[in-house]
Amino acid sequence: MSIASIEITGHTEAVALLPTAGGDLVPHPIFSAYVSDIGDAELVEMYTDLVVVRRIDAEATALQRQGELGLWAPMLGQEAAQVGSARALREKDFVFASYREHAVAYLRGVDPTMILRFWRGSTHSGWNPYEVNMTTPAIVVGSQMLHAVGYGMGIRRDRSDDIAITYFGDGATSQGDFSEALGFAASFAAPVVFFCQNNQFAISAHVGVQTTVPIVQRAAGFGIEGVQVDGNDVLAVLAVTRYAAERARNGEGPTFIEAVTYRMGPHTTSDDPTRYRDAEEVARWKERDPIDRLLRTLEHRGLATPQMLAAAEATAGEFAASVRAGCLGTVEPAPESIFENVYAEPHSLLEEERAEFVSYHGIRDTKAADR
Amino acid sequence: MSIASIEITGHTEAVALLPTAGGDLVPHPIFSAYVSDIGDAELVEMYTDLVVVRRIDAEATALQRQGELGLWAPMLGQEAAQVGSARALREKDFVFASYREHAVAYLRGVDPTMILRFWRGSTHSGWNPYEVNMTTPAIVVGSQMLHAVGYGMGIRRDRSDDIAITYFGDGATSQGDFSEALGFAASFAAPVVFFCQNNQFAISAHVGVQTTVPIVQRAAGFGIEGVQVDGNDVLAVLAVTRYAAERARNGEGPTFIEAVTYRMGPHTTSDDPTRYRDAEEVARWKERDPIDRLLRTLEHRGLATPQMLAAAEATAGEFAASVRAGCLGTVEPAPESIFENVYAEPHSLLEEERAEFVSYHGIRDTKAADR
Amino acid sequence: MTTLSLAKAINAGLRRSLGSDDRVMLMGEDVGALGGVFRVTDQLQAEFGRERVFDTPLAESGIIGTAIGLAMRGYRPVCEIQFDGFIYPAFDQIVSQLAKIHKRTDGAVTVPLTIRVPYGGGIGAVEHHSESPEAYFAHTAGLRVVSCSSADDAYGMIQQAIASDDPVLFFEPKRRYWDKEDVDLEAIPTLGLYDARVVTEGTDLTVVAYGPMVATSVAAAREAASEGTSVEVIDLRSLSPIDFGTIERSVAKTGRLVIVHEAPVFLGLGAEIAARISERCFWMLESPVIRVGGYSTPYPPSKVEQYYLPDIDRVLDAIDRSLAVQ
Amino acid sequence: MTTLSLAKAINAGLRRSLGSDDRVMLMGEDVGALGGVFRVTDQLQAEFGRERVFDTPLAESGIIGTAIGLAMRGYRPVCEIQFDGFIYPAFDQIVSQLAKIHKRTDGAVTVPLTIRVPYGGGIGAVEHHSESPEAYFAHTAGLRVVSCSSADDAYGMIQQAIASDDPVLFFEPKRRYWDKEDVDLEAIPTLGLYDARVVTEGTDLTVVAYGPMVATSVAAAREAASEGTSVEVIDLRSLSPIDFGTIERSVAKTGRLVIVHEAPVFLGLGAEIAARISERCFWMLESPVIRVGGYSTPYPPSKVEQYYLPDIDRVLDAIDRSLAVQ
Ligand SMILES: Cc1ncc(C[n+]2csc(CCOP(=O)(O)OP(=O)(O)O)c2C)c(N)n1
Ligand SMILES: Cc1ncc(C[n+]2csc(CCOP(=O)(O)OP(=O)(O)O)c2C)c(N)n1
Numbered sequence A, B: 001m002s003i004a005s006i007e008i009t010g011h012t013e014a015v016a017l018l019p020t021a022g023g024d025l026v027p028h029p030i031f032s033a034y035v036s037d038i039g040d041a042e043l044v045e046m047y048t049d050l051v052v053v054r055r056i057d058a059e060a061t062a063l064q065r066q067g068e069l070g071l072w073a074p075m076l077g078q079e080a081a082q083v084g085s086a087r088a089l090r091e092k093d094f095v096f097a098s099y100r101e102h103a104v105a106y107l108r109g110v111d112p113t114m115i116l117r118f119w120r121g122s123t124h125s126g127w128n129p130y131e132v133n134m135t136t137p138a139i140v141v142g143s144q145m146l147h148a149v150g151y152g153m154g155i156r157r158d159r160s161d162d163i164a165i166t167y168f169g170d171g172a173t174s175q176g177d178f179s180e181a182l183g184f185a186a187s188f189a190a191p192v193v194f195f196c197q198n199n200q201f202a203i204s205a206h207v208g209v210q211t212t213v214p215i216v217q218r219a220a221g222f223g224i225e226g227v228q229v230d231g232n233d234v235l236a237v238l239a240v241t242r243y244a245a246e247r248a249r250n251g252e253g254p255t256f257i258e259a260v261t262y263r264m265g266p267h268t269t270s271d272d273p274t275r276y277r278d279a280e281e282v283a284r285w286k287e288r289d290p291i292d293r294l295l296r297t298l299e300h301r302g303l304a305t306p307q308m309l310a311a312a313e314a315t316a317g318e319f320a321a322s323v324r325a326g327c328l329g330t331v332e333p334a335p336e337s338i339f340e341n342v343y344a345e346p347h348s349l350l351e352e353e354r355a356e357f358v359s360y361h362g363i364r365d366t367k368a369a370d371r
Numbered sequence C, D: 001m002t003t004l005s006l007a008k009a010i011n012a013g014l015r016r017s018l019g020s021d022d023r024v025m026l027m028g029e030d031v032g033a034l035g036g037v038f039r040v041t042d043q044l045q046a047e048f049g050r051e052r053v054f055d056t057p058l059a060e061s062g063i064i065g066t067a068i069g070l071a072m073r074g075y076r077p078v079c080e081i082q083f084d085g086f087i088y089p090a091f092d093q094i095v096s097q098l099a100k101i102h103k104r105t106d107g108a109v110t111v112p113l114t115i116r117v118p119y120g121g122g123i124g125a126v127e128h129h130s131e132s133p134e135a136y137f138a139h140t141a142g143l144r145v146v147s148c149s150s151a152d153d154a155y156g157m158i159q160q161a162i163a164s165d166d167p168v169l170f171f172e173p174k175r176r177y178w179d180k181e182d183v184d185l186e187a188i189p190t191l192g193l194y195d196a197r198v199v200t201e202g203t204d205l206t207v208v209a210y211g212p213m214v215a216t217s218v219a220a221a222r223e224a225a226s227e228g229t230s231v232e233v234i235d236l237r238s239l240s241p242i243d244f245g246t247i248e249r250s251v252a253k254t255g256r257l258v259i260v261h262e263a264p265v266f267l268g269l270g271a272e273i274a275a276r277i278s279e280r281c282f283w284m285l286e287s288p289v290i291r292v293g294g295y296s297t298p299y300p301p302s303k304v305e306q307y308y309l310p311d312i313d314r315v316l317d318a319i320d321r322s323l324a325v326q
């Protein structure tokens, strides 16, 4: 590019703290400081989180196969990106997620059973966003970031040190709403963390269809700081998210994080990845598995004791069992629920329709009886 | 910003070739080469263009004041950005403009009278886009860039060395469609020049409302080269646009140009800029007038002879007179024209409505008669 | 009583809402220093500060999307869409988010957001500045859609819309912005936001209109009266929900109905009203319901807009055609 | 004759259009290697290459906006919107650009663009995957809107839509994608793209339906027949323009009309049909036109969608109610 043009330079390599080969943590001039409080106990906790959420995810996939769920969007491979970032948040911070942040929901305190109810088709939500400060699934790709920015504008006006964080994928970065969200966030210096899980795919479209340069570069064009992190390194993700959250709390405005990871499973249970990606690529990423990655460090520190591993498995097993039980025990909504919560205030037409609906179904039932 | 983040660096100063103080052209390591063919004759031609389009603009404003036009969007102050860029284009290149590119239209060969017909309210267009390879006004801010990109995708598939250029303002860069256009252009390496006239305002909103960093930086985030140019320097704009066009023709894809200029007049004739900007700012920019800027160089070269100046004025006067005459002589569309060109093929409902319309107006006329 | 133009009455209503509820915010393009291109928000930024009345970047989806976030944080944003034709970039945020969030969250989240839209033609504007997109929103469950027709009513309606816990699309008939009327700034609205109102009583035929067409219909009724026909004019006011009760009562009396709006007739509000009244008043109707409105064409260049827009003559013609059926 | 599912019939129609006109292109999310989430474009990229069948970035406005540019360059793009609920981000490009460009340019520019939209419910999907947005587009002048209901018809209709010089919204009833029918791959369609079709003849009552509700209505007619009622079922096929002639001829015979669609009744297609038929057939109608459709609520969670969607029983109930009026 000519010197008269703008060039993107500087260190764009993904931040990493957990060793890939072996040994102990890789020091980082900036980000190590953000996890200096993370000792053995915390690493074990995070390991347990990873194991638990992976098991919940697997159980959900199994339940879908058995016809208990209409659909499921597996997060297999993305556990570290979600666990690391969610652990950087405070209770009062608000999460605006997409539809794949099962681990984030779990860490916000959502009963995993409730996560499944959405995918079962029993509700459009599953939980009360205000009880855990996290929205329910946003299915329209790109729709939730603007909400996070507006919420952040409100935080700012409240002179509060809460922050908003929004999760989305690589594909979502192509939506106009995403860019508008970056623009509004910059213009209003909103305390928002944009957390992009670049899992390399938007259903069948490789990230290369969305962008020809690293997604993290997008932020700078809006005057927003961007950080790229190894999304399979739970500790690095925690550090980088804490860094972004701190900036937001300090009134330094939005930060964009690109967590580089990989969608190990299908887009959803109705997808067939063999049509668009080859086994080798998947195999290569399997070697970068986020749980193994942390495990190696735990082993290096002698923390990977049979007891610890068994305990993690046990916890995971309990959650899996409760999720299954909860799912099978779902009480489906009543037919009339269709008419509930459409409006907060009375609505003449809706009340009419509801009345007709109720009387009609009364009628039909008797009819059905004498048929 | 931390080293782990992306930083925008490099030479972001606006390219300039015409001296601001006096003397001859300022050499530029890259861009001087793109205007090496521009001699005295061409400079005089460009001067004449600037004078002519400014006069047409002034005449239109006057006609609006006299009630001949419903509205007018003056380009006062932006003449160099438009003349310089339009002169870099070939006949077969296609222009996707907004609503303020009167000078571009003039240089594409549009009869200025036709430009005014749109603002008079006599038509939604004014000319046949294919006759001059330029679209008619795009009123929805941000809507035209995607069309340019799609057109460019078509050019590429045709293996043609045509290019598409799209004009828009600083405000338009906040629209999601603009970012989507950058994304598609990059993804499909479309031969498109994005020409942003940053005239500092979107009606009353200063560009600072849209972005906290120079607009030119936006492009890099999409992997698109960006060049900032002094929009009041007609020669620099010509050079930079030729550079971008050349890249597009060579298959190097899109280029983004930010022409830094100033909207000297109101947003439109119904706007009142005194409500949102102060006279000093306007005065400061008056000193950077694009016509005076070129005139100084012409004077330095001894080209600003009374004859030349008089000739330019004369040409401008002729155009002004013909525009006025053409405007006053407008034949307004027939009432039934409402039903024309809604569809390319017959449409049952429209034909019914048209029939009713015609008979109704027949009826009403007689009625009116015996009232 | 103060005599105010429609625009100034809405301005006064906004001022009152801003003054009475600290959570109310005005946002949009040019609503700040400029006071909006129609000056409807004139002086409000000066009075309430840049935090409560502010200009946004030029992006309608961004305006509505961030307003939704503000509402989730507890605010009551009032968004201005500068012109009818510029609401479409926000369509996804309005239809898939604003309208559905309350239902999606099983009632946990309410989105008390008001979207002000100057709409309709008749002001000699360029393309995209004269449209009537209300039917798109009235067809969207989860939204409420209202339109004011006069200064006094608008003053109360805008406050009621802002006070509503549901999202409300507030359509303002831009060509009536300059029409003056006596407004009681102290009055508390007696009529509900979703009630229609009989503005002219009559016995021979009912005309239902809203927004800019109310004045046109009232003028037509006056002219009809001078020719001995008694026309009842109903100002619909709420387009979703529609106060069918008031229309039915009137039709029960007149047996004839004409519906007038600027939007294209095909699938315009008149379609729903005609369909429902034809069903419910099947035995009362003495002649078919007649719809008067825009044609199935894009809004035409302003030099011919008078041929596109319903006017007094077209309303009178419809009245004549209806009465001709015996 | 080949037996094909509706999805495969559309695939075959697309193949034929691609094969017969080099300017035809397919674009959208996942239409390439994956062949679309419903496999409607299966194998087409392999057969016609990445330049003519290609994946786009994930941005619906970008898809339609660039397709418009391609059309201006002389191409005939066929865009796939992955699901009904994801067409709204493109609403501005569709309503303010696609629909208006021909008129805006006084006919100089034509935009022969087809937008394929899998729509409707009944497949147990999550939010935004079961909507029926057709009325928004039918209300928009400058667009044409059609919906197929069966494999054989769809095969011809998609080719006609692509061949049209006007923009066409092509709504595909996703829940019928797997329904098989004999398709004559050599046949040249006899029926125009904008003509309705009588699929079941009858004398007592007329049912008008389109897309997914045609099969439901035909089944209801069969059941009604077994109870001695002769129901005529009309497949509307074109939602804009609507072939009112065919409906009027049927109502002239039966005197009774029931309209069925999945979209909300309020301002749905049924409103326009009921309004117009009530006006034109005022003296022929023996009972009020009845509309059967979705409720004024967002599409519900799939576990209760069967209560939201019109089904055979609800159609039969409407038929009974209509016949009850003497
Ligand atoms: C506006 C919109 N268009 C299309 C879809 C269909 N769709 C669902 S997920 C998806 C891909 C999203 O990819 P990405 O943003 O990378 O998130 P990921 O699924 O990889 O987590 C698509 C195209 C949608 N949900 N919303
Ligand atoms: C989508 C849309 N929103 C709002 C408007 C109203 N409007 C017309 S021009 C304008 C400002 C545009 O500013 P900019 O893009 O900088 O172009 P400029 O007018 O300065 O040439 C606005 C807000 C519009 N035409 N389209």
Ligand SMILES: [Mg+2]
Pocket: A169, A170, A171, A197, A198, A199, A200, A201, A202, A203
């Ligand atoms: Mg992805």
Ligand SMILES: [Mg+2]
Pocket: B169, B170, B171, B197, B198, B199, B200, B201, B202, B203
């Ligand atoms: Mg500007």
